[in-house]
Amino acid sequence: xxxAGSTPPPPGSGAxxxxxxxxxxxxxxxxxxxxxLAALRAGAARRDGPLPRGGPEQVAAELAGLLDPGRLLPDxxxxxxxxxxTEALAATAADPADPACAAHLHVPPLAVAAAADxxxxxxxxxLDSWDQAPGGSALEPAVLRTLAELVGLPEPGSTGGxxxxxxxxxxxxxxxxxxxAAPPEEFAAGRLTVHCSSAAHFSVARAAAILGLGPxxxxxxxxxxxGRLDPRLLDWGLADxxxxxxxxxxxxxxxxxTDLGVIDPLPAMAIVAHRHGVRLHVxxxxxxxxxxxxxxxxxxxxxxxxxxxxxxxHKLGWQPVAAGVLLTRTAALLDPLEQRVAYLNPQDDEDAxxxxxxxxxxxxxxxxxxxxxxxxxxxxxxxxxxxxxxRCHRLARYAAARIAAEPRLELTAAPVLTTVLFRYLPTLRxxxxxxxxxALRRRLLAAGDAVVGRTTVGDRTGSLRLKLTLLNPHTxxxxxxxxxxxxxxxxxxxxxxxxxxxxxxx
Numbered sequence: 282x283x284x285a286g287s288t289p290p291p292p293g294s295g296a297x298x299x300x301x302x303x304x305x306x307x308x309x310x311x312x313x314x315x316x317x318l319a320a321l322r323a324g325a326a327r328r329d330g331p332l333p334r335g336g337p338e339q340v341a342a343e344l345a346g347l348l349d350p351g352r353l354l355p356d357x358x359x360x361x362x363x364x365x366x367t368e369a370l371a372a373t374a375a376d377p378a379d380p381a382c383a384a385h386l387h388v389p390p391l392a393v394a395a396a397a398d399x400x401x402x403x404x405x406x407x408l409d410s411w412d413q414a415p416g417g418s419a420l421e422p423a424v425l426r427t428l429a430e431l432v433g434l435p436e437p438g439s440t441g442g443x444x445x446x447x448x449x450x451x452x453x454x455x456x457x458x459x460x461x462a463a464p465p466e467e468f469a470a471g472r473l474t475v476h477c478s479s480a481a482h483f484s485v486a487r488a489a490a491i492l493g494l495g496p497x498x499x500x501x502x503x504x505x506x507x508g509r510l511d512p513r514l515l516d517w518g519l520a521d522x523x524x525x526x527x528x529x530x531x532x533x534x535x536x537x538x539t540d541l542g543v544i545d546p547l548p549a550m551a552i553v554a555h556r557h558g559v560r561l562h563v564x565x566x567x568x569x570x571x572x573x574x575x576x577x578x579x580x581x582x583x584x585x586x587x588x589x590x591x592x593x594x595h596k597l598g599w600q601p602v603a604a605g606v607l608l609t610r611t612a613a614l615l616d617p618l619e620q621r622v623a624y625l626n627p628q629d630d631e632d633a634x635x636x637x638x639x640x641x642x643x644x645x646x647x648x649x650x651x652x653x654x655x656x657x658x659x660x661x662x663x664x665x666x667x668x669x670x671x672r673c674h675r676l677a678r679y680a681a682a683r684i685a686a687e688p689r690l691e692l693t694a695a696p697v698l699t700t701v702l703f704r705y706l707p708t709l710r711x712x713x714x715x716x717x718x719x720a721l722r723r724r725l726l727a728a729g730d731a732v733v734g735r736t737t738v739g740d741r742t743g744s745l746r747l748k749l750t751l752l753n754p755h756t757x758x759x760x761x762x763x764x765x766x767x768x769x770x771x772x773x774x775x776x777x778x779x780x781x782x783x784x785x786x787x
Contacts, residue, residue, distance in 0.1 A: 301403040310403065313363060320364045324371025331379035333372060334729030340373045375732055380753060380760035381767070384734035386539065386567060386593075388752045390601040397656035398601045401649050408647040410625040411635040417649035418638055424651040427658065428592065429608050431572050432565075433585025441612035443641040444650045445605035448566030449484040451591035452533070454607050454618075454643060455562040456488045458589065459531035461617035462560070467528045471495045474522050477533035478502055478510035478545055482564055485533050500529075508541050508694070510534065512549035519557045529559045536581055537568025540736045540748060542698030544568050547583030555586075563587040566605070568698060570597020573666035577674060580697070588614065594654055597670055597699070597752070604650050615641050672754040673699040680749055680761050689769060693738060693746055701749040702736065705772035710779060715745040720778075721771040722747060731767050 299309035333340055346352065347369055352359075359365070376382055378389035390398075406414035408421065421444060429437035445451045456475060463473055473494050477485050479501040489498045500522065502515050519529050532554040534545040547563065554561040563584050569592040571577040572584075584590060587610065594604035609615055619640035621628065626637035639645065657666075677696035684703045685692045693702035707717045718735070725731040734748030747768065751761075 302405065306403055316364050317367050320367035321371045324368040324374070325376070327368070327372040328374065328376070328729070330729045331382035331732050332375040332726065332729050334727070336723075336727040343373055344369055378753060378755075380756040381731040381764050383749045383751055383753075383756075383764065384732040385750055386596045386752065387750075388596060388599050390595075391599045391657060391661070393660050394600050394653045394657045397653040401652050406649045408638045408642070408649060409645045410637050410639065411630070414649055417652065418636065420649065420655055421638060421651040424655050424658070425606065425608065428606060431663075432569070432590055432592075432608060434587075434590075434608060434610055435585065439611055441609040441615045441641065443607055443615070443638070444647070445591075445607055445642075446603040447595065447605035448482065448564060448591050448593050449487070450643065451566065451593075451605050451607040452482065452484045452562070452564055453488040453491060455533075455589040455591065456485070456492055456494075456531055457643075458609070458614055458617055459560045459562070460492050460494065462614075463528060463530045468494075471498075472527045474498050474500050474527050474529045475531045475533060476500045476502060476515060476518055476522075476529055476559075478504055478535055478538075480504055480508060480510075480538045480541075480543065481533055481535050482539060482566070485564070504543075508538065508543035510545040510550065512546055512553050515550060516553045516557075519553065519559065523557075529557060531560045531562055534561065534563045534587070535568075536563050536565035536584060537571070537698055539567065540700060540702060540738075540746075541694055542567065542696060542700045544580050544697065547581065548586070549583075551583055551586035560588040561586065562589045562591070564591045566591050566593035567596055569593070570666075570670055571698060573597070573663055574670040574674070575667055576671055577698075594657075597673070598654070598657070598666065599669065599752075600650075600653055600657065604654055618642065669754040670699075673751050676751045676754075676756055676758070676761065677701050677749070679758050680751065680765070683761065683765055687765070687769070689772065690765070699751045701751070702738070702746040703749075704743075704746050705768065705776075707772070707776040709776045714743045717772060717775045718745050718747055720775045721768065724771045724775060725767060730771075731764055733764075733768060 300306060301310055333343065347366060377387045406417040408414050408417055411418045425442035426437045426440065429440040429442065434440050445454065460468060460473060467473055475485065475489055475494065475498055477499065486499045500518055502510050502518055505511050515532065522529050532550060534547055534550045536544045536547065551561050565581065565584060568581060571580055589610070590608040592606040592608070594600045594606065595602045598604060622639065626639050631637065677699045680701045681692055681696050684690045684701065689706050691704050691706055704714065704718050705721060707714055710717050722733050722735055725733060734750060736746055736748055737744045738746055
């Protein structure tokens with residue numbers, strides 16, 4: 282091992298390279314951090330915008346030389362690999378810190394969270410046994426208790442939970458726990474059902490398929506005009522399902538749909554679910570971050586009545602991916618995941634206080650993602666995070682107002698959280714609004730000017746919508762004005778394209 286304070290051998294020299302951990306780790310990584318930071322700056326300067334210009338072909342060409350198999354795994358290491366590949370990654374990245382990168386639930390992470398994540402990467406703790414992560418094994422439950430209190434679960438000290446890769450894994454786990462609490466013969470007969478809004482995240486249906494619940498296990502419930510699940514229809518649907526000889530095992534409420542940010546009526550759904558004896562899972566992967574805001578938190582009133590809750594702190598929590606969370610009302614709800622493995626968590630070690638977190642996750646090897654969250658919560662505080670949420674919400678309202686005031690744009694609905702749906706209204710190609718909107722988005726991508734999202738509302742002609750997902754609290758109103766100006770210019774160019782073609786042919 283390289284001694285502390287000595288100069289590590291350069292990569293590619295043939296010597297065994299230094300490690301990131303131990304007393305010598307910080308010394309070894311310090312010059313590499315300088316290389317990474319300089320390469321990130323150089324790559325961002327080359328990109329000079331929210332994403333690289335030229336589209337997929339140009340990105341592939343940019344990376345081709347670096348990723349050729351002979352260069353990617355040479356016989357002798359390349360001492361310049363870290364700089365070259367980091368600069369190329371930055372040059373070909375979509376940068377969520379750019380105000381014109383506003384398509385997805387993809388945040389620019391807080392600097393303090395990214396720095397904390399580096400510490401975890403260097404120490405490399407794994408949460409599958411106490412002796413691989415002594416501090417991490419104590420830290421994750423403490424962070425989960427803090428989040429359970431924020432959510433309003435009645436007794437945070439007796440709740441359970443685990444950090445996950447995100448809402449998809451959290452939803453899978455919630456349905457797994459609900460399935461395993463049902464009578465085995467009902468599962469074997471294919472009679473279990475899951476009830477959720479027709480606007481619920483696609484991961485609910487995917488989870489049901491993975492869990493073997495059958496192709497028609499997910500029962501969609503129609504929404505009210507504002508996009509929220511109709512609790513009366515849920516009530517009737519649960520009764521009808523039982524009347525048909527099937528067994529509902531879970532109701533999934535969505536607190537923040539991906540497109541409109543709509544939050545289902547949580548108190549009413551809790552009443553219905555509990556009256557029917559069915560578990561309530563709240564998918565708050567997007568909307569859960571609103572709990573940091575004292576102004577917006579009332580939107581999630583009733584979430585504390587859930588049996589399980591999904592949160593994604595790599596959305597409205599500004600964490601590096603991944604920082605998903607599944608909270609359970611009681612620790613006992615996680616019992617179906619319990620595993621006893623001789624080499625990880627033997628019973629006598631557990632009895633002696635060496636508690637393992639192995640039985641709380643679908644994964645074995647698992648990094649301490651709770652650390653960056655712990656650092657952020659303590660460093661920024663609820664008021665700081667709440668101010669960030671409020672700022673992004675105000676930006677969404679501003680963008681919506683500007684869209685509503687622009688004759689060539691049409692606002693779909695007032696924003697609930699931080700997403701804004703709208704479309705460009707062509708004046709020439711009025712019979713092809715979807716094609717114009719899809720093409721204008723690709724025009725912006727190819728030029729490297731902006732990353733604007735797209736989705737659909739319904740299945741009719743004219744259903745395609747553009748989407749702004751505003752998660753950068755440093756974005757200004759002037760930035761949004763420029764972004765909408767880019768949308769208008771790209772829309773006008775696409776609208777006029779056929780007319781120009783006809784003129785050229787006449």
